[in-house]
Amino acid sequence: MSVDSAKVRAIAELARLAIPTAQEAAIATELSAVLDLFDALAAAPVDALTPLSHPGDPHLRLRADLVTEGDQREAFAVLAPAESAGYYLVPKVIE
């Protein structure tokens, strides 16, 4: 098995997901099955190829350096789980 509980904890930390300890082993088994699927890629004859990140290798357009978005602070702030006076509220970060 390519992933163990310790690895699940490490990835979950990177992904900012709280995984209950009791579920770590089951998730390790599931992830291992997916990663085993990836092993097939090792046999693909790709050494001479460059990676393809987007279909057609598009070039990103540049746009004029103009302000196009108006102030929508109130419209966006109203969606926040916790906000006050247009600010997003989070738990205290600095004592």
Place this chain on the structure above:
Amino acid sequence: MSADLDTVSGQLAALASGATSSHALTERALQRAADAQLPLNALISRVGAQHALAAADAADEARAHGQAGALCGIPYAHKDLFCTAGVATTCASRMLENFVPPYSAAIHERISSAGAVLIGKANMDEFAMGSSNEHSYFGAVHNPWDLTRVPGGSSGGSAALVAARVLPFATGSDTGGSIRQPAALCGVTGLKPTYGRVSRWGMIAYASSLDQAGVIALSVQDCARVLDVMSGFDARDSTSAQRAKIDVAAALALPLKGLRIGRPRQWFGVGIEDGVGAAVENALAQYAKQGASIIDVDLPSSIYAIPAYYVIAPAEASSNLARFDGVRYGHRCNNPIDLADLYKRSRAEGFGHEVQKRILTGTYALSTGYYDAYYVRAQKVRRLIANDYARAFTEVDVIAGPTSPTIAFKLGEKLSDPLALYLADINTVGVNLAGLPALSIPCGFSAGMPVGLQLVAPTWREDLLIGAGHGYQQVTEFHRAAPPAAGQTETVHE
């Protein structure tokens, strides 16, 4: 009302002749949606009936003043990942259960401008991650042909609504087959355009290098009508292409005689059900009868499509879904002890199991020590797959084969074996990796369940798909077959 009122083309003709009104069609759609909700569970976010009927009245008014747009007065639904200002947009996730967007997706603007009437938002796999519509926070969607079976996914609600004749069209999105596979499993027509053809602005992202918006309807002609409205350049989507519109009338008139259809040997091998293979072979025989030539082609890298897709899509998802952190919008956990706890618990509570699994998979594939072995290698395999298609298209005009190797499976059947579910995408994911347009059309039945024929064309050649698909539907009746209780869903209540 006649059966023809189930299609976009039929409704438009009836509206144009004055035989019906958008108000009447919208009332009918709302009634059918209400009747179908218990058995199918296909709608999850509602537009109030009053709002829908007001939009219908506005459409009738516009038509009376000679200002009818291309879809004026036609009721429809969006897959619930297209933002609709003032209407909940949940992505079938607890994370966005209470999200009401402050703006509308580009395709919603375009379809609304054409006069269509939104009646609701369709159920889907959470964040479009799934092939069975069982991964929805709001519960599974049921297949109208057999309520014990899945409709496919992730646009399962859209396909079920169209199949059940609740609505003549619904939007969808396709990252690895999410329009074509449910269309196939529900016996309807689904069109996934070329990457860049339709703006994704306001479409909640799953995997940005693969996602493409499209449409599900009852015929190729109807899909083409809606695509014509949806498509076009949009400066707000950096991947939106500046291409000429498809000439739909010319595409519909494309003769089948002389069309070169590629039959990939790799799509007819191990894992394909006998009944599915037989229906698809019959469809190819029908094309041959109409004068098309069927040519065996090879897509040898098809065997790598599933692993490459399941590296790239989760990697991009892990990045895209980082924005759901419980701060700016979306679900927030109760009583976080600090910021890290807020992020981790909000995300763990807000995302379902499959979404979390894909985030973890993607995070792993992008992490130090694995990035080259998984992500970069998968991107190289992606080029290999795109090159396969490019080579095949030097010999043929379109490629055809089964959309899905199986008919719709039983609800719950593959939940205990997630890899079996991933393999259901075997013929569809390569198309997304290469960015090609593709179509699924009904081509027969196996064990009483619909079978889909997938047609794939070179980039920007949706006209070939429209021509080939419409030509087939001119000489066959499979796309007209309706589930036993369609349109009178009260009789299928259990």
